[in-house]
Amino acid sequence: MARDVLIDLRHITKVFPPDTVALSDVSVSFEAGEIHALVGENGAGKSTLMKVFYGLERRDAGDIFFRGAKVEFRTPREAIAAGIGMVHQEILLIPEYTVWQNIVLGAEPVRAFGIIDVDKAREAVRQKIEEFQFNLDPDALVGDISVAARQKVEILKLLYRKVSVLVLDEPTAVLTPQEIPQLFAELARLRDKGHTIIFISHRLDEVLTLSDRVTVMRRGKVVGTSTASELTKEDLARQMVGREVLFTSRRQPQEPGEIVFCARGLNCSDTEHRARLHDATVEVRAGEIVGVAGVEGNGQFELVNVIMGLASMTSGTLEVKGKDFTHVDILTRRTLIAFVPQDRGKMGASLVASILEDAIMTHHILDPRFGTWRGLGLDYRHAAEFVDQIRDQFTVSMGHSSDPFRSLSGGNQQKVILGRELLLETPFVLMDQPTRGLDVGSIEYVHQLLLDLRSKKRAVLLVSADLDELFMVADRIVVMCQGEVVANLATDATSREEVGYYMLGGKEAVHAETGS
Amino acid sequence: MNILFGLVSAMLVGATPILLAAIGGTFTFYAGIFNIAMEGMMLVGAFCAVLGSFFLHSWFLGILCAVAGALIMAGIFILFAVRLHTDEFLTGIALNLFAVGLTTFLLRDIFHVKGAFTNAGIRAIPAVKLPLIDGIPFLGRLLSGYNAIVYVALLATVLSAFVIFRTRFGLRLRGAGYNAACLSSSGVPASTIRIWSLIVCAICCGLAGAYLSLGYVRLFAENMSAGRGWISLAAVILVSGNPWGIAVISLLFGFFDGLTVFLQGSRIPTQFTAMIPYVATLVSLYLYSVRKRRQA
């Protein structure tokens, strides 16, 4: 079916100072009424391209044509006014406001003196909900509804402003396997009503299921555009990475050893006395990788915090290598636990510090070789040698160790953190979303690292939202839902669907939550 | 009975500058700005009020000058903290120091005095008798006859509650504080909202400053804001910006301020009575934290 070209991006170039060429002479065109997927590994430039189009980033060269006319969106407001809306990867809503408040924010119906017409707003929102069959409660607080529901609010926000083009950035990253078909059905319905959908993703199965055409990007350049029905997953992967990619696990069978880590009956509440962890029990043995799966917000973060000593539990016990860790301070825990946190910037490092300063944390206390002057001083020379060791052992691409940490790419930052933590040589390693936001090369590297740890008989607890990752490296998968451990499955004996079923608490997500 | 009236009167008088500044601070608080510069805005407002009143022979023009002065301070803050992205905290501290230096310098340069400038030529803001209420025997004395700005402060409190919770601007204002990125991507740049909140805050602080130098007393003294801007900031943070809560806290501070004046005739050394507002701030911080802990 021949369609008109709706959006034409020509020769777009974008540089992030000082060194990163995010987009290099990119030209793509999108047709009206299609679902077009933009595919590439993390760092390929697909998000950046759309942000440049949308007015969130300024391009350094190139032109944009919309409906045949040259346009320049300097702010998202202008893009929305032209009928283009973007839903970002991190859901950008205000949890303290209700669904209808979030939807009308910025385009509120008003009476005299700027007073908001609450009835009119709620009615308009209710109409839109019905029109697109989204199944939401307009008065629910966004902070209380599920992640999938919040995503719908984001989409509705744009539909309320009458956009005809929807750009979705990695929308399935936050959904369970069960919730994805529903999203796809909604998107297909939108397309059938005449909307155009641009869908950014790195998940190849989904891309092939949903889209009409696919454009592949790699390292800031366009590799090619094809019709989805003519492609296979292997074709796509090869285009994305430039070489053959393995989709099968390299995990060798191995008998696990003694119990290294044991958490039993953990209970933890938040400041409003809601139970965040309920009787959680997890065990990890030497030479074993245990994965923790679950929709974000079901207690994984609290589990990690309790293990590290950042949050207190109301009851339960923690044991590492037979030692009771229930009430010890953080430093003691660090002697036996290495920790790679989920948010590099918030918990894993100080972005403004130098690479060296971030690399020696914890070692500066636990390793006497770092001390001078009876422990009062820090031996910076030894620290520099240590950084060299990390750089060589973990193949970090970096400048001088005194450069600021944030000058490193995401993958290299993570390598420094991994190097620091793993060189603590602890029997137990806790990793929280270690491959989030990394490019395929770095992801492969981390997975290999995990498997190496496993063959060296260390015990690893891996919290991850990426089921593919868990199935690739984990021996067992425990599933968390509402703060409880609802399943403990052997990877080789289960499937993604079964895990997804437990992630939703054993309920099929046919009818979406209404926010209650 | 006279003591009661005296105390209530002193309470309202002492509360007004803090209340006004804190109401302004509420707007910046909801917008997500940590506005340390309120102290400096108030001081500049006080100075400009005297400047305007003396040279232009009108208390009304004095008020306008006070607001203008505070707006200039806000303008500098906007230029540095919002446009150039310098750290809000550092900019605020620098601005306060700038305010102290500038007002002291101009005090000497324009009025040729050190310490304080007082002159019969300064026109003070008059007191206002509320038309109907003044006649009522008991209530009249209690409610009527205060300086005009006192009533402005009370009006501002009601108005701000209305604007913040019922209008479109208020929804966006709070949105800027809750999640600025969300607001910006909804088509309303958060920086615009922040700028407006600073403007409102400056107007309020300017009025508060004008009250200090033209309503409360009739002079300008070096550093006469005396920490009230910080006390207002503390008040805003204590109640998380709620205008009604701010009214209550301000009255409390006003009470202590009035107590200071009241006790000056007594045998307690003046230095200790002068400490009262500051000790009171510490005590309320303590009570607040106790309350929070009890909730947890």
Next chain:
Amino acid sequence: MRKQALSGILGVLAAFAIGALLLALQGFNPVATYGALLQYSLFGGSGFTATLTRSVPLILTGLSASIAFASGPVNLGQPGQLVMGALGATLVGLFVHLPSVFLVPLCILASLLGGALWSGLAALLKRAFAMDEFIVTLMLNFIADYFALWVITYPLFDPSASSPMTKPISTAAWLPDMGGVNTGVLFMVLAAVVCWLIMSRGRSGYEWRMTGQNSLFARIGGCKVDANYVRVMLVTGALAGLAGGLMIMGGPHRFVKGLGANYAWDGIMIAVVANSSISGTFLYGLLFSALQQGAIGMELVTAVPSEFIDVLQAVIVLVVVAGRVSLNMVFDWLATRRKLKESVG
């Protein structure tokens, strides 16, 4: 490092330009004014030594603020801590009778303790009751001021004086001069060197800085964040207290009303403009001291009120801080242009 120096120099020059504009607007001659400033601060017999002497409280309070800001706690209580340190030194100097070699160190210790006590109070309130030290230290400033005023008006009042002040402290506690320069300067330099050692070479300094940049990261890393908080507050309070003590011992030798008035706030300002670096604090401290010292002479010669320096200082702070950010933006823009040419051209 070089970027900091560049933005500093450019900022100061730009501020001087703005100051010149202000002067011209008021009808003064900028060149003559700056000339007088320079002459009276650095040249002429007493200018240089007076600048050095004046820099003691400026640099010490600046160090106090710098270390605090770099490590996390928002200690704005230097004015109050200075006063309490001065009181401590005064008390010991008035009532303890020992030869110089013992009394001087004792007075210095008393000033350290006085300052640390006052900042420690704020730290205690924070740890025990979660009371934000930003507001607490500010309030304690006012309380300390009034308390000191009471002390010198009543209990320690010198009956022979016409305004509130104490009797002079024992001469054994007076700091000697060395060729016009007060030995207080030696103590200040010693303190600055120790601070530098701690912050750049010490284990504590590393932990403090990391905590100041990302306290969660430091805590997860095993640093004792809470204990460090208290230590930083005590150390920075002690530094400000030392400033007060040295002022008494090297200056008027008695607690006079209005002692230390603006030095501590200037110290905070210096920390801000120096971006909390130790060496930057030292240099900016000398600069501001020179400006303030020169201002007195400047007023004599050109009739520009000496308070102009307050304005100039604040302008320097604003411009340097803003310039730092803008300079980064300029560097980024230049780098972008360069990379663009490489990739496309």
